Amino acid sequence: NEAIKAYEAYLLSNNSNVDAYVNLAICYASKNDYKNAQGILNNAKSKFPTNNLVLKTLQDVQKDNVSTILADASKSYENKDYKNAIKQYLAISPATEDSLLGVAACYQSLEDFDNAIVYYKKAMSVAPMNSEIPYYIGYLYSEQQKWIESESFLRKSLALNPEGEAKNLLSYVMQNLTLANYNEAINLYEGNNFEAALTKFNEVLKKEANNAFA
Numbered sequence: 001n002e003a004i005k006a007y008e009a010y011l012l013s014n015n016s017n018v019d020a021y022v023n024l025a026i027c028y029a030s031k032n033d034y035k036n037a038q039g040i041l042n043n044a045k046s047k048f049p050t051n052n053l054v055l056k057t058l059q060d061v062q063k064d065n066v067s068t069i070l071a072d073a074s075k076s077y078e079n080k081d082y083k084n085a086i087k088q089y090l091a092i093s094p095a096t097e098d099s100l101l102g103v104a105a106c107y108q109s110l111e112d113f114d115n116a117i118v119y120y121k122k123a124m125s126v127a128p129m130n131s132e133i134p135y136y137i138g139y140l141y142s143e144q145q146k147w148i149e150s151e152s153f154l155r156k157s158l159a160l161n162p163e164g165e166a167k168n169l170l171s172y173v174m175q176n177l178t179l180a181n182y183n184e185a186i187n188l189y190e191g192n193n194f195e196a197a198l199t200k201f202n203e204v205l206k207k208e209a210n211n212a213f214a
Helices: 002-013 018-030 034-047 052-078 082-090 097-109 113-126 132-143 147-160 166-190 194-210
Strands: none
Touching (some): 034 052, 052 082, 082 097, 097 113, 097 132, 113 132
């Protein structure tokens, strides 16, 4: 507190000292007051836009801020305080892969699969090479018995990691998709919709012929 007061007093009379801004920001950051720390550094950045010390310190403070929020959100999640964890994860701006996965995991734990899928998809757009994310989406779609959507994302996961967990789940999904299509064909046939039934039967046969996982 004394250091903060001293630097603030100094800057009132000498606002051209870069080190004073940086040291003041570090003092605030050491107290986990990242809002004030970032505000001071952004002010310094406006005055010294090319100063490497200001830019590097701002970057470090932002990273520390995100790490602190993630840690707090993770504790909330571990304590099963999922709604609070969601608020904490969403406080991170711009959103990161970890924050979006955190939100998705919270919604999944709340059994709100629709919102979980929304945030897994957002995480996937941030980290398109992470094979686990489309696997999570495929798994949740399978829990909803949305077999076509599940197949699509599981195949995306396998394209990124052919030996991943998606391989076994895809086999299960394809079996259920085939069964669902077969039952639909039967219903069409029993409803005297023979042309549509024949089309659906052909789809089943084609799928079975091309499906290496069935």
